[in-house]
Amino acid sequence: MFVFKSFSVFFVLVVFSSVMVLAADEVEELQIQEDQVEQPEPQQEILEIEVEKLSDKGEETDLDLDLTGIDATAKLGDEVVLQVDEKNNNIAVENADRDLDQDLESLEVNNEIQNQNDNQDIDEVKTVLVLQETELSFDKLYLDGVIAYEDQLWYSCASKIERAIKDYKNYKSVLTNCRLNCSKGLRSYKLSNLTVNIPEYASYVKFLTLADCYRRCKNETLKTHPKITKKLETAFELRKPYMYLQYCNYKLDRFSQAASAAYTYYLANPDDPDTTKNIVFYRDTVKVPEDDFIDLEMLPYKEYYIRGLHAYKTEQWKDVIYWIEQCLDDYWKQDEKCNANCDAHGEITSHDFATTVANLIIGLLNCRIQCEDKLSTVYTEPIPFFLRDLYHYLQFSYFQESEFEKSAEVAETFLLFSPSHEVMEKNKEVLQQKLDQIHSEFTPRQDGADYVKRRQETYDFMDFLVKNYKYSDRLDEFDVTEEEQDPRQSSEGQEQTSSGKSENWLDKYEKLGMHIIAKSGDLNREERFVIDGLLKENQCTETLNLIQDVIELPSGAYEFNFKLSQKKLLENPSEEFETLLRHLIRAVEYIQHYAQVYRNSEITLFIKKTSIICWKDLEDPDINQDCYPQEDGSCIQFNDFPDSLHPDYFTTVTYLNAVENGDFQFLNENGDVDSSFGVKCGRTVGFNSADRLRVKVPRKGAQRCALVVRYSTHMEDIEVDLHELLRLLHQVDELRYNQTKEDxxxxxxxxxxxxxxxxxxxxxxxxxxxxxxxxxxxxxxxxxxxxxxxxxGRTGDGYSGVRSPHTANEIFVGVTLEHFRKSLTVVPASYFGLTTKPTFISPHTKNELLHxxxxxxxxxxxxxxxxxxxxxxxxxxxxxxxxxxxxxxxxxxxxxxxxxxxxxxxxxxxxxxxxxxxxxxxxxxxxxxxxxxxxxxxxxxxxxxxxxxxxxxxxxxxxxxxxxxxxxxxxxxxxxxxxxxxxxxxxxxxxxxxxxxxxxxxxxxxxxxxxxxxxxxxxxxxxxxxxxxxxxxxxxxxxxxxx
Known part of the structure; x- marks a missing residue:
């Protein structure tokens, strides 16, 4: 990602782009007027997020959040000013359901298996089904993502939508390249030698050869992609997938990613009535840094433009030249692509051949005229004279660097766009004096001259057509509306395909070494589970290294938490401690995601409290005799256990070390042990926070430590200390980077x-x-x-000790301390008949050894x-x-x-x-x-x-x-x-x-x-x-x- 794609730079530079910097005192004639570039104010809208239970019936949860107290206004300037009613600073999160039905209707499901002949070979049918299963394109991914959204499968939703966006970009890129390559004659095609003698047909040859080239190019590179519908294309062009993506990321507590998706959606939909409120929520309530609001669709020339403006503001003239030249270079590429893609615009509104062709030509010309406005939209609205003023920046910057010939060249190019521009005319006179060319004309840049010529000819052509061409004739018109199937009314075969591709995340966890030890049925109460392998040995060690300054609790247990970590980080911001904290946060998020997936609940778990709790040999052995030690460090009477589970709170405990006689015990209603198990690094137990349990406190000098995470289904319970720590870590990052960065x-x-x-x-x-x-x-x-x-070197180092992470026919070799102590030499072994060869076989081929x-x-x-x-x-x-x-x-x-x-x-x-x-x-x-x-x-x-x-x-x-x-x-x-x-x-x-x-x-x-x-x-x-x-x-x- 580029740093200048960010939301904060947008607000800082938006004013700057409307008021260009004045020139040096020596050359007042080169001053640039303030009205050259106007940057629009962002509107006051944001996609609003509702915390509602998403179901077919639209049933609401217990969260009844009020939006009436929020009054957000954004002003342009050096910073954004937001006015929020502190008494009612609640944000609701609107599910994107308001357009869900329409979106689902716009998705076209490509059913490749229908109307099969009775005698069709069964194997052929199976082959097509496999293709349906494995070769997904953006339309199907988007459909699956929206369905996952509707089913509250947030991880699947985010993954599918992200893949759909990426595949759509690839799809558009391929089509654009096909059009460009065919129009430039860079691809061979079978009609290249087509010639006709009939004059009437001669005009058809170009279109036939181009169409043949384009179709062949498209079919060769996009064999699995269905025909895109107009509604679906509109949804992607308006960045609608980002609306779903931001909400799904929000539900996964990926606030930075959600903020970027919301901001990306906003830029294409500034009039959406809820958009600004969402961005304000992410920035002010969740505390997402402004630099993390990134336009995920930003094209390179826009980034170069922003960098150029930043350099212009700081009077770094060489940097201005570099970035604006880069901007121009990429602008021409994007303009070429935009013009090429106009071939896909236009509608067939008549059965008459000549009328149809004429209307398509007019649609193409209209589209090409709009390319300049489209490319001039850096944020939400076109910047007036965007392309022309790039030459103004260059002219002034080259002048400041005493490169007068280049300054003159771009000044003359600028005047092609605005021949009577008063300021630039004066600038030209100054340059003529500098270069001693009082009566000479400068030569403009060829690319700018060609562009202006082509643009003027297009305008003249369209002006003539507007005045003289009869555009419509009701007798010619006919209905060409697309028939689109509601994907939710899919065929039986399609339902099987959709369900067959649903992501089984638990299976993926299993493949990574995480194994379920016990489920609810095994542990005699709902919401209970035990799993091994959520943390690796080195992760446990890293987490234990954090426990230096801890709080002693009344029960005799010790606690380390995020509030304490903030204090320590402020006192001594060492890079090691900071990194350990980041790894801890990552582990917490990992455990939270697993708990959410395992519970398979429609309700999101928000992190309420995170602690590392250590129980160890008590100085007073009788301190807890009358109560039951708990994983959160408390000690309670049995009568204080609730009679029933609480639907809103859940807990996970992940152990950091192995301890004898430090078992975890679930209790039944009589206080007897229901189930019990030992503890070790990476073992995680999950249970309802109101469940009955007991910790066996080790008595022989051992220390029993665990990462305890408590969750709530209420968003307002989100752990403030965690978000404050993330904000502090971001500040530490910036400070450390600013102190050490070099050009x-x-x-x-x-x-x-x-x-x-x-x-x-x-x-x-x-x-x-x-x-x-x-x-x-x-x-x-x-x-x-x-x-x-x-x-x-020894087997497994670099691949977590796995003998063959990629194939059953290979072994990998590295180093671990345990095996190193046993032997510092290669041990002969038999593998694939290699009776005299060592066991250090590569994980990728049996023909190589790996150390x-x-x-x-x-x-x-x-x-x-x-x-x-x-x-x-x-x-x-x-x-x-x-x-x-x-x-x-x-x-x-x-x-x-x-x-x-x-x-x-x-x-x-x-x-x-x-x-x-x-x-x-x-x-x-x-x-x-x-x-x-x-x-x-x-x-x-x-x-x-x-x-x-x-x-x-x-x-x-x-x-x-x-x-x-x-x-x-x-x-x-x-x-x-x-x-x-x-x-x-x-x-x-x-x-x-x-x-x-x-x-x-x-x-x-x-x-x-x-x-x-x-x-x-x-x-x-x-x-x-x-x-x-x-x-x-x-x-x-x-x-x-x-x-």
């Missing part, structure tokens, strides 16, 4: 001085956001890192003395240099964090075939799941938090093993042979793979990065701290030995 050019120059050189750019690598640079490591540094990987180590394992090994400090330092230094280069090369406006780091070597087995067809690492995206149709979906369980990736290679003395970028069909785009110090960086969505290692050993430092600080790799921070302590200790020991 990208300065940093890259420093790299260049050290011998780092970019040898392949995105253009060379046939994609966007890609590069290859050499010089990031010396031969000596590469050798040290190779030795660390090879000496400490690896993560930063987490390196930390543990350093602590136990199995690895020297210089090895860990080398790993940290090289990875940090790579991270910094990636961040600055891509000129990111937000800090880039490590998400995961893995040092790995792949070794070819001696007798492996040199003609192998398998891949060392199959084609994949690092943050998405590659689908059979070539799309890559950002869905669970993909690592969607990853934004960029990089590989630092450590050697070249091997055969094969080339890294390659791939097409969606998994074929190679371009390949790179590794060598020591070579860094390949790319957007994490880029499809890539590794060719088979045929001979020798291939080593690399693999790094994945994120822009979301919540996912930053804590082990990097801990490793730096550990390394400092270890080196300080080694220094003291050395000084002692010298004495």
């Amino acid at each position: 990208a050019a300065v940093v890259l120059k420093r790299f260049e001085d050290k011998g780092v050189k970019v040898i392949k750019t995105a253009e060379d690598l046939k994609g966007e956001e890609r590069f290859a640079a050499e010089g990031l490591a010396t031969d000596e540094q590469c050798e040290i890192l190779r030795n660390v990987a090879l000496e400490l 690896g180590i993560s930063v987490y394992k390196a930390n543990k090994l350093l602590l136990d003395g199995y690895v020297q400090s210089y090895g860990l330092r080398m790993l940290l230094e090289r990875s940090e240099e790579a991270r910094l280069f990636v961040e600055k090369y891509f000129n990111l406006t937000k800090p880039l964090f490590f998400e995961y780091t893995h040092l790995v070597c792949r070794t070819a087995i001696n007798d492996s075939n040199t003609d192998r067809q398998d891949l060392s690492h199959p084609v994949h995206g690092d943050n998405c799941i590659l689908q059979p149709d070539g799309t890559c979906t950002h869905d669970f369980p993909a690592f969607t938090q990853r934004h960029y990736s990089a590989l630092l290679y450590l050697n070249s003395d091997f055969e094969g093993g080339e890294f390659f970028f791939a097409h969606p069909n998994k074929t190679e785009q371009v390949s790179i042979h590794p060598k020591c110090g070579l860094l390949v960086g790319f957007n994490a969505s880029s499809l890539h793979g590794v060719k088979a290692v045929l001979k020798g050993q291939r080593c690399a430092l693999a790094m994945w990065y994120t822009l979301n600080p919540t996912f930053k790799e804590i082990t990097h921070i801990q490793a730096r701290k550990l390394l400092e302590e270890k080196e300080a200790q080694e220094k003291l020991e050395k000084e002692h030995d010298e004495l």
Whole structure:
């Protein structure tokens, strides 16, 4: 995402775009009048969210929230002024049901199996059903998303709608490219040699050849996409999916994503009466930072324009030139696309051939005339003279940089748009004096001149038609309204398809190692469950590290909570503590989502209170003899347990350590143990908050700790401390980034001085956001890192110890401390008949061995003395240099964090075939799941938090093993042979793979990065701290030995 897509910059810059900055004192003639660009005020509407129970009958829940107290007004200026009645600062959340029926009617379900002949082969029918099941396009995804919304399946709703939006963009992009390529003759087509001798037919040839080219192009690339209906296209063009998406994200407590979706919807629907109220709610009540309000549909030229205005305001003239030139370049591309897409506009309103063609031509011309207004809409309304005034910015900025020839060129281009513009005429005179060309005319830019000429000819053509062409004849008109089926009235086969594709999230959790231990029926009361594996060992350890300053409760238990964490963060905002808090918040959200899915309730669970509660050996053993210790740290009398469950409150308890004699016990109505189980890291128990239970407090010096999350079905119960902590963390982020940020050019120059050189750019690598640079490591540094990987490698490191995360025919090798202690050598084993080969088989191919180590394992090994400090330092230094280069090369406006780091070597087995067809690492995206149709979906369980990736290679003395970028069909785009110090960086969505290692050993430092600080790799921070302590200790020991 680009930072200047954000809501806050919109409000800050909106005034600036209507009043251009005055020129320097030396050249008053170059002053730009205030009336050149007017930025409209945003309207006072927002999509309103209702907290109502969504059902076919529209039944309401217990939440009866009043909206009458809210009076929100937004004014333009340096900030937005909002007036809210504090007495009634409640927000209701309107379900998007008011248009649900209409939306469902606009969705066309493509039923490929109907009217089958009696003798049709059954296998053929099954094949079509499989296609229906697996090859979903935006119309079906949108339908499924809306149905999931109606059924209150919020996770499925958000996922389906997001995929629908992405697929629609892909669909439109493909059609646009087909039109452009066909019109430019870039595609071959079978009618290319068509010639006719009859003059009447000659005029048809162009249209026939273009239509044939376009249809072939479309059919080749969009085999599974049905014909788009006008209503469905209108829904997407008006960004209606974002209306559903914001509400579904809201129900999932994804407030930042919901805010961005609401803001994106608002920009296309500023007259929606509820839109502004929603944005105010997200900003003021939920405290979503203004920078998180992002236009998810913003085109590049709009971002460049905003950046240019920002630079203009701060008088950074070179930056103004750079961004406005970028803006112009992309504007021409978007204008070309807009004109090409006008081929799809126009309606057939007559049976007469000539009339139909004429009406379609007029529709096309009208559409092309509207392109300028459409592209001039940066926010909610067209900016007057948007394109023309880009040249005004450039003219003035070039003048400030004393580039008078370029200033003159763009001044002349500006005058093509407004020949009698008084200010620019004066500017031109000043420039003529500067260049000593008093009686000479300047030459305008060719692209601007061509645009103005084409635009004027189009206007003249339309003006003539308006005056002279008879537009309609009632006798010619006929009804061409589309027959659209209500998807809820679908056929039996379609119902099976829809239900068959419903997401079973519990199954997906099971695949990730989370297993249900006991359900309600097993535990003798509803709403009870026990599950293992919600947290991993390292997550439990990280969470326990937070428990340093705790509150002692009257019961003798100890509590750590978000209010306490805020205090500690303010006192000492260490990066390690901050990151641990982020991981805790992530764990809480993860547990909340699982509880919501497991309960399968239509009512959302809001986080009410989060605590880490520790029970340990009590100084006074008799303190709790007359009461029952509870997971929340309280101790209550049995008679105080409610007789019935409370429908509005729920609790989950996730244990952080294993303790003997610290069991959890459910009780029956007589106080006897109903069911009991031990506790260990990652085990989670869920129950109604009014349930009867008891904690067995350990008595032998042990400490029993658990993450306790209490939920409410009432939105007003949302934990304030959690949202305050999130706000504080955001402020810490901004402060830390502002203190450390450096200009990208300065940093890259420093790299260049050290011998780092970019040898392949995105253009060379046939994609966007890609590069290859050499010089990031010396031969000596590469050798040290190779030795660390090879000496400490063991099965499973980097893949959570799973022998084969990708296929049953492979094994992966890395490092863990437990196995390292047992043996520092490779153990022979039998696998695939390889009776003399080690077990370190790659997870992707049985023909290679894999050794690896993560930063987490390196930390543990350093602590136990199995690895020297210089090895860990080398790993940290090289990875940090790579991270910094990636961040600055891509000129990111937000800090880039490590998400995961893995040092790995792949070794070819001696007798492996040199003609192998398998891949060392199959084609994949690092943050998405590659689908059979070539799309890559950002869905669970993909690592969607990853934004960029990089590989630092450590050697070249091997055969094969080339890294390659791939097409969606998994074929190679371009390949790179590794060598020591070579860094390949790319957007994490880029499809890539590794060719088979045929001979020798291939080593690399693999790094994945994120822009979301919540996912930053804590082990990097801990490793730096550990390394400092270890080196300080080694220094003291050395000084002692010298004495």
